[in-house]
Amino acid sequence: MRSSLAPGIRLITSFSRDSWYRGFTLFMTFLFYTSYHLSRKPISIVKSELHRNCSNVLRPPNFNVTNNETWCDWPPFDQDNYQKLFGALDNSFLVTYAIGMFISGIFGERLPLRYYLSTGMVLSGFFTALFGLGFYWKIHSIWFYVFAQMMNGLVQTTGWPAVVTCVGNWFGKGKRGLIMGIWNSHTSVGNILGSLIAGMFVSSAWGLSFIVPGIIIAVTGILCFFFLVEKPEDVDCSPPQHHAPAETTLTAPLSPCVFVQENPEQEPLLQDCCNTEEIFGSPSHGPVNGTVMPEPSGEEPEAISFMGALRIPGVVEFSLCLLFAKLVSYTFLYWLPLYIANVAHFEAKAAGDLSTLFDVGGILGGILAGVVSDYTGGRATTCYAMLIAAAPMLFLYNRVGQYGLGTTIGMLMLCGGLVNGPYALITTAVSADLGTHECLRGNSKALSTVTAIIDGTGSIGAALGPLLAGLISPTGWNNVFYMLITADILACLLLSRLVYKEVRGWCGYSTRQRGFKEI
DSSP: OOOOHHHHHHHHSSSSSHHHHHHHHHHHHHHHEEEHHHHHHHHHHHHHHSSOOOSSOOOOTTTTOTTTTTSSOOTTTTTHHHHHHHHHHHHHHHHHHHHHHHHHHHHHHHHHHHHHHHHHHHHHHHHHHHHHHHHHHHHHHHHHHHHHHHHHHHHHGGHHHHHHHHHHHHHOOHHHHHHHHHHTTTTHHHHHHHHHHHHHHHHTTTTTHHHHHHHHHHHHHHHHHOOOOOOOOGTOOOOOOSSSOOOEEEEEESSSSSEEEESSSSSEEEEEOOOHHHHHSSOTTTTTBBBBBOOOOTTTOOOOOOOHTTTSHHHHHHHHHHHHHHHHHHHHHHHHHHHHHHHHHOOOHHHHHHHHHHHHHHHHHHHHHHHHHHHHOHHHHHHHHHHHHHHHHHHHHHHTTTTTTTHHHHHHHHHHHHHHHHHHHIIIIIHHHHHHHHGTTTOOOGGGHHHHHHHHHHHHHHHHHHHHHHHGGGGGGHHHHHHHHHHHHHHHTTTTHHHHHHHHHTTTGGGGGGGOOOO
C-alpha cells in the first residue's frame, strides 16, 4: 500500500517552480534593501552622543576639562553650531543621493543588475565603516565626515532602482500593492535594526555603530553577487502579466487616449496614455490601426530615455508629491531620536529605541496603503487620504505626544503609518505601475529609469527636510512641525488632478461626455 505524502512535502510541492523563484527573489531583495537602510540609520542615533549636556555625565577621575558642558562631546560637534553641522552631515549624504539617483536609473537599465547592486552594496559598506573609523583614528575634522557621507550617498543610489526593477520583472500588476506593501517593510525593518545595532555601541564606542552595519551591508552584497536572479527568463520561468489581456483598442493616438471595450454594452474606459513616438523617438512599434502593439518577440526592448519617462502620465505628479512626502519622512528619520531626547529627556539609547516605533507604524501603514489601493484601484486617492489624515496627527503628536509613555507609543506608530504609507506606496507599487505603463508596449526597460526619477525627486525633499530642520530647530521644535505639516499639505495638493480623475472613474464618467467617438 502506498504511503501518504508527508504534510510538509505536500505543502512544498503545492507551489510551482515559478512561485518558489518569485518568493526567493522577493526575500533576497527584501534582505538587500534592509541592509541599505540599516547602514543609513546610525547617524541619527549617534547625533545625541556626539553632542550632549556633559554636566549630567559622570566624569572620569583625574580628567581635566576646560568646559564643564562640552568636555564629553566629540569635536567639532562640541560648538554652539552643532545643529548646523549635523544638518551638513545629513545633506552631504542626501544631496549626493538625490543627484546620483537620476543617473543611477539610467545605468540600472543598461548594466547587469546583479553586478551593479552587489558593487554598490560593498562600496556602501566601505564608506559607512569609514565614518566610524573616525572614532578610532581620532579625527575631528568635519570635512572627513562630510566626505564619507557624500560618497556613501552616491553609492547608495545603486539600491532602490535595482531592487524595484528586479521585483517588477518578477511580479505582475495583480496584487502588486499588497505584495510591495509587505515587501517595502524592508525600509522600516532596516531602520529598526539599524537603530538597535547602533544603540548597542553608541554609549561605549560610537565608531562601532557605523562599522558593524557597514560590514553587514558588504556581506549582503556578496550574497547578492552569488544568488540574485534578475529576470524570470534567466531561469526559464514564466514572465509576469503586467497588464490585462489586450481587449481594448485605441481611438486617439495622442495623450490623452481613450480605451474602449469591444463590448458595446460596457462603458468605455477612459485612461491617460502617451504617444509612443514621443517616448521612444521612433514610430517603429507605435500604435498600429488603433492598437497598442507589444515588442516583437526575440527583439531586445529599447531602454527608455529620461525625457520619455517624464512623459508617462502620472510620473511628474507622483514625483513632486513624493518630494514633500519624503521631506517629512526623512526629517523624522534623521531628527526624531534627537527630538525625543530633547523634549522627553531620554538617554541616547532609549531615544533611539523609542524612535523605532515610528518605523513599526510605517510597516503597517505601507501594507494598509497597498491593500486599499489594490481593492479600490486608486493609488493617488489612497495616498491623498493618508496625507490628509497625517497633517492633524503631526500637530497632535507635537502637542501631546510626550504626555506619558503610552501616548508617545501610540502617536509615534500612528504618525509613522500615515507618513510612511503614501511614501511606501509611491516608491513601490506606483513606480512599478508607471514603469510598466500601457504606453510602453510591454517594455519593462523603463522600470529603473521611472523608479529613479520618482525616488530621485523624492530625495530632493529628503535632503531639504533635515536641512530645514537643522536651520529651524534652534527657533523651537514647534516651527519644525509647522514646516512638516505644510509639506504634507503640499503633497496632497499635487495629487489633486489624479485624485479627481480616479473619483470620476469610480462615478462612471463616460468618454461620450468628452466628445470622443465611440467604436
